[in-house]
Amino acid sequence: MLIIRLNLFEGIKLKISMETPLTETEVRELNVSDIVYLTGTILTARDKASARILELIKKGKDVPINLTNSVLFHAGPIVKKNEEFELLVIGPTTSARMNKYQPDILKLGVRAIIGKGGMDSNTLKAMRKYGSVYLAATGGCAVILGQKVKRIKKVYWLDLGIPDAIWELEVKDFGPLVVAMDSHGHSLYDDIKVEAEKLLASLF
């Protein structure tokens, strides 16, 4: 894990390069506002894939992907089908839709979730318990993030539709990703909401 600190952002680790698979120890070293770049393998999983993973596990069946120390990306790409799939662009989707599934999925050893917009308090608690972080990618920046995907390694569950299939991606310097929820119980979204609600209460 390579950490570059700049004086400009006192207290914030500006660029942390990390390689997958991530370990619990290194993930627990991250704090909110740190900025991370990932190299290695990430797996996309949206609503339908999350539901199917949990359904298979509940039935005692095998899941075709290894989730131990993995990174899940809430995203659905635009792809082109030639002989093989070519990824055109990819960016984060709204993570809150996956709130329902996330604690049970984190239990399986997922070390980081990449998404946008943040997740709920149950997910935050699960991140503390199992050692995981929420990494916020810049929503809408699908060209930049797409450029950092080197190739599609494999696709699972295409029957769910292109956005909802699980795409196993090889990435290099994938980021910037802001640690927005850490394994110490901190959430940038919660802090910001508290302040915003104070403003609301002072006005009305």
Add this chain to the structure above:
Amino acid sequence: MAIESGVISNTIFELVKKAVIELPEDVVQALRHAYQKEAHPIAKENLRVILENIQLAKQLSKPICQDTGIPIIFAKLGKKIQVDGNLFDAIAQGIKKATNDNILRPNIVEVLTRKNTGTNTGNQIPIIDIELSNEDYLELTFMPKGGGSENMSAFKMLTPAEGPDGVKKFVLETVINAGGKPCPPTIVGVGLGGTADYSLKLAKKALLRPIGQRNADQNLAKLEESLLKLINETGIGPMGLGGNTTSLDVFIEVADTHVAGLPAAICFLCWAARKATARIYVDNKVKFI
């Protein structure tokens, strides 16, 4: 003379391509301005990435965002305009071609079975809004509406007693509740009056206005300005990660309403506020705006 369906399909295809690849200049300027003004380090970093992404999308001719939305078309039908064939089918044809060419991600599913139609068309999709106009052309605006921002839409029947302050409170509560989910810095559309459904339509149509253009009514213009200031004081910031840039603009559209009610609706556009417009004339000539 009538406008040919093929011309409509081709125009829609070109509008889709333009809209998803290139942001309107007023939006790009507003984002640049926000980047220069922003003091919060994470907010500035997010805005930097956003601006770089806009430039790269244009350079590589790729969609800015992977969520190329639900297709919405705002049509203005001139008084002498006739269409040779079915307008819905002609528009749908252009959308299908854009999906086939990987310009649009297949986003449209059956509402309860969640089965993807694979074409971005389907039961009543694309959504087409038709207004009648006195002009001598058919104007088509394509708006690919992203799911993240659309999911944060809100509607409330306020009481007349709640008045303008009630509207302000409702807008601010909605923005705070949405947080980073609609991909801020957003554009906020507010629709007031009419009926429940009509206020939502007004809120959506408010998003068609270019950034910086105030409502012609002075009181509403002031309300827009004061709402924008308040929204940016919430500290939600780009992507909800903190900062001074939560919205780029607020647009209010109104209609008169029933004496007993004050329907209020809110729609968001994400920072990737995509839209493109063209006019088709009776002689089938097309002008992109």
